[in-house]
Amino acid sequence: xxxxxxxxxxxxxxxxxxxxxxxxxxxxxxxxxxxxxxxxxxxxxxxxxxxxxxxxxxxxxxxxx
Numbered sequence: 001x002x003x004x005x006x007x008x009x010x011x012x013x014x015x016x017x018x019x020x021x022x023x024x025x026x027x028x029x030x031x032x033x034x035x036x037x038x039x040x041x042x043x044x045x046x047x048x049x050x051x052x053x054x055x056x057x058x059x060x061x062x063x064x065x
Contacts, residue, residue, distance in 0.1 A: 024056075031056060 001009070014021065028049070035041045035055045045051035 028052070035059070 032041070032046045032052050035052060036043060036046055038059075040055040040059060041048075041051055045055075
């Protein structure tokens with residue numbers, strides 16, 4: 001399967017499940033600090049973009065639950 005076909009398949013699957021991918025612009029340091037203060041990341045993860053992105057996703061899923 002081509003990369004484009006795979007992206008389209010994932011898009012259709014998310015759409016069928018009522019999910020959306022949101023590109024969000026924000027201050028990384030401010031977001032990291034807020035997630036740290038709220039207990040969603042550990043201090044050693046404050047500069048880890050993958051950990052911060054995953055934690056932000058968890059926060060949004062909690063807000064939408």
